[in-house]
Amino acid sequence: MFKPITIKDIAKALELSSSTVSRALSNSYEINEKTRIRVLEYAEQHHYSRNPIALSLRQRRSYSIGVVVCEPANNFFSQAINGIESVAYSKGYHVVISQSHDSYEQEVVNVQHLANRSVDGLLISMSAETKDFTHIKKLHLGGLPIVLFDRVTDSFETHKVTSANKAGAIAAIKSLIENGYRKIAHLANAPHLSITKERLQGYKEALQESNIEVQESMIRYCHHGGRLQEEVNDAVKYFLNMEDGPDAIFVASDRLSIGCLKALNEFAPKDNHIEIAGFSNSDVIDLMKRRFSCIRQPAFDMGRVAMNLLIQLIESKVPVTEFESVMLDTQLLKHHSSAD
Amino acid sequence: MFKPITIKDIAKALELSSSTVSRALSNSYEINEKTRIRVLEYAEQHHYSRNPIALSLRQRRSYSIGVVVCEPANNFFSQAINGIESVAYSKGYHVVISQSHDSYEQEVVNVQHLANRSVDGLLISMSAETKDFTHIKKLHLGGLPIVLFDRVTDSFETHKVTSANKAGAIAAIKSLIENGYRKIAHLANAPHLSITKERLQGYKEALQESNIEVQESMIRYCHHGGRLQEEVNDAVKYFLNMEDGPDAIFVASDRLSIGCLKALNEFAPKDNHIEIAGFSNSDVIDLMKRRFSCIRQPAFDMGRVAMNLLIQLIESKVPVTEFESVMLDTQLLKHHSSAD
DNA sequence: GTGAAAGCGCTAACAT
DNA sequence: ATGTTAGCGCTTTCAC
Numbered sequence: 133m134f135k136p137i138t139i140k141d142i143a144k145a146l147e148l149s150s151s152t153v154s155r156a157l158s159n160s161y162e163i164n165e166k167t168r169i170r171v172l173e174y175a176e177q178h179h180y181s182r183n184p185i186a187l188s189l190r191q192r193r194s195y196s197i198g199v200v201v202c203e204p205a206n207n208f209f210s211q212a213i214n215g216i217e218s219v220a221y222s223k224g225y226h227v228v229i230s231q232s233h234d235s236y237e238q239e240v241v242n243v244q245h246l247a248n249r250s251v252d253g254l255l256i257s258m259s260a261e262t263k264d265f266t267h268i269k270k271l272h273l274g275g276l277p278i279v280l281f282d283r284v285t286d287s288f289e290t291h292k293v294t295s296a297n298k299a300g301a302i303a304a305i306k307s308l309i310e311n312g313y314r315k316i317a318h319l320a321n322a323p324h325l326s327i328t329k330e331r332l333q334g335y336k337e338a339l340q341e342s343n344i345e346v347q348e349s350m351i352r353y354c355h356h357g358g359r360l361q362e363e364v365n366d367a368v369k370y371f372l373n374m375e376d377g378p379d380a381i382f383v384a385s386d387r388l389s390i391g392c393l394k395a396l397n398e399f400a401p402k403d404n405h406i407e408i409a410g411f412s413n414s415d416v417i418d419l420m421k422r423r424f425s426c427i428r429q430p431a432f433d434m435g436r437v438a439m440n441l442l443i444q445l446i447e448s449k450v451p452v453t454e455f456e457s458v459m460l461d462t463q464l465l466k467h468h469s470s471a472d
Numbered sequence: 473m474f475k476p477i478t479i480k481d482i483a484k485a486l487e488l489s490s491s492t493v494s495r496a497l498s499n500s501y502e503i504n505e506k507t508r509i510r511v512l513e514y515a516e517q518h519h520y521s522r523n524p525i526a527l528s529l530r531q532r533r534s535y536s537i538g539v540v541v542c543e544p545a546n547n548f549f550s551q552a553i554n555g556i557e558s559v560a561y562s563k564g565y566h567v568v569i570s571q572s573h574d575s576y577e578q579e580v581v582n583v584q585h586l587a588n589r590s591v592d593g594l595l596i597s598m599s600a601e602t603k604d605f606t607h608i609k610k611l612h613l614g615g616l617p618i619v620l621f622d623r624v625t626d627s628f629e630t631h632k633v634t635s636a637n638k639a640g641a642i643a644a645i646k647s648l649i650e651n652g653y654r655k656i657a658h659l660a661n662a663p664h665l666s667i668t669k670e671r672l673q674g675y676k677e678a679l680q681e682s683n684i685e686v687q688e689s690m691i692r693y694c695h696h697g698g699r700l701q702e703e704v705n706d707a708v709k710y711f712l713n714m715e716d717g718p719d720a721i722f723v724a725s726d727r728l729s730i731g732c733l734k735a736l737n738e739f740a741p742k743d744n745h746i747e748i749a750g751f752s753n754s755d756v757i758d759l760m761k762r763r764f765s766c767i768r769q770p771a772f773d774m775g776r777v778a779m780n781l782l783i784q785l786i787e788s789k790v791p792v793t794e795f796e797s798v799m800l801d802t803q804l805l806k807h808h809s810s811a812d
Numbered sequence: 813g814t815g816a817a818a819g820c821g822c823t824a825a826c827a828t
Numbered sequence: 829a830t831g832t833t834a835g836c837g838c839t840t841t842c843a844c
Contacts, residue, residue, distance in 0.1 A: 190840090491831065
């Protein structure tokens with residue numbers, strides 16, 4: 133196998149000690165200019181590159197951070213990850229992504245795996261199933277820098293980055309009401325998720341403000357966050373079959389939106405004109421048959437902000453005890469399909 | 473900072489040598505059953521976990537592999553990556569993903585970065601811009617196991633996994649012809665990409681077989697693989713403005729398909745009924761306004777196969793000189809939109 | 813300004 | 829079956 137050149141090799145070739153070579157390579161100030169140049173040139177010529185593993189072992193730093201999300205293929209998360217990467221690379225960190233598939237157990241395994249000191253910090257957006265946060269809390273207490281984003285928890289203190297979920301929901305519902313819809317259902321995500329609660333709260337407040345009664349029968353939860361199309365189908369069919377059913381559905385997430393559109397496509401009668409609005413960062417909304425107004429989250433920025441906070445945590449000389457909760461604004465995008 | 477328990481700590485606590493502890497932990501056969509249990513229990517209780525960095529340094533193996541693709545958010549690639557991960561995790565490998573954004577320079581940087589980063593092997597799908605393969609060839613000659621998938625090159629010998637691009641294209645074109653379309657244009661990817669050539673070849677052969685003349689004017693290339701919506705728009709507008717223009721477009725890739733649909737959405741007159749068929753692994757095709765028949769690639773399987781071949785290469789005791797080229801079948805999916 | 817030596821956590825000869 | 833030793837590649841005191 134392929135055996136790369138090491139500091140020792142350079143030292144031998146140049147008749148120096150490996151410490152001197154190391155110093156030359158790391159631009160230490162206590163080094164003779166001539167030696168430095170000699171070493172640098174030799175290294176360059178022989179394609180030397182630092183062994184990052186040895187460096188990690190030595191410095192107990194891996195310069196890589198872990199990201200745990202339900203699925204990076206989801207529009208929202210892929211954009212967030214791009215944001216994370218943009219900051220990470222510019223600051224010399226590597227990003228390792230790992231998917232929980234919205235399973236609590238998978239999340240625990242992934243977090244554990246990443247935390248085994250192969251990462252310097254963690255960026256987490258909780259799985260839909262997660263109710264118990266001890267696996268993360270423990271690491272946090274142990275000193276591992278962790279920043280939560282999007283799907284957060286109040287069960288312990290750390291930096292958190294979210295979007296203005298309640299306000300976003302209110303804007304969407306208000307827009308629906310302005311357009312004459314009053315029987316608005318809510319297709320919600322898993323109930324214990326922070327985003328679920330906040331968006332639900334927005335939904336309720338907006339209805340109340342317009343003197344529309346909130347009915348529990350108009351709210352359906354998807355406990356698996358829409359991973360199972362089955363559960364979305366059931367919810368949508370339930371709405372469709374209701375006596376005096378909804379004329380609009382407010383959908384709580386990216387994944388659920390797609391699922392909801394699919395379910396309607398399959399089960400709604402052709403003449404059904406139910407209106408859809410909801411959270412989605414999809415980039416193909418305007419190609420869809422059905423009109424769909426969406427609330428956009430600033431995913432890329434959330435990634436950037438979260439990563440910056442994590443680096444701050446990692447590189448802090450003193451233990452951090454004051455934590456920030458950053459909330460970013462959403463944007464309402466009204467879509468006019470050709471059906472208009 | 474958070475200082476995890478090491479083998480040494482266990483050794484001290486149990487009054488053993490660290491080698492014994494190491495042996496117990498790695499289920500060596502030359503160990504007393506009692507001691508093994510004692511060690512395992514202590515380790516369990518104290519949440520010991522191996523330091524993978526030290527292990528890597530020692531064994532010159534990182535048990536991680538690198539994946540380089542243009543963008544993991546793309547449907548095809550995200551499915552392929554899921555396939556890769558499914559095999560990787562089951563065999564104890566970690567997967568590090570890195571995106572080239574279809575830029576040659578970014579690809580070179582990423583490949584270099586991963587190679588330095590001591591991955592045990594690389595899974596690569598070339599960027600749309602890459603014409604020169606020396607950056608990969610060098611590593612390959614140096615002994616780094618590399619498997620190419622989807623977008624491959626013949627410029628050096630290694631395992632390759634592709635889908636039956638030519639056959640897939642032929643099936644799609646034939647289906648179009650059967651449905652009465654005869655003026656079929658081709659929206660192609662970057663010209664030097666292997667998939668571009670194969671799909672183009674299929675397009676030509678299928679036309680010829682039906683005695684339809686192949687016209688170069690009916691073929692447009694997207695040199696950036698559709699990363700710039702601009703270039704897709706230009707191609708589509710060109711087709712729309714042609715005198716005696718196409719009645720159908722055969723689109724070469726996932727990304728281009730979305731781009732093409734967007735362009736049509738924006739620039740085609742309302743009464744335009746141009747038919748679309750092409751390569752796509754999108755899961756929202758049936759929600760689209762416009763009818764779109766797609767050729768599905770077995771992305772997940774490609775990932776699995778490629779990863780298995782890579783592991784074979786990595787774990788081989790003797791240098792491998794015989795390489796395989798696996799080709800997987802595609803599937804034609806006819807979509808009937810509500811517009812039917 | 814440079815070198816010698818120690819050590820990060822681990823495993824694999826080589827003893828015993 | 830267990831311990832001793834050495835070393836993976838690197839940096840960092842501590843001498844000089």
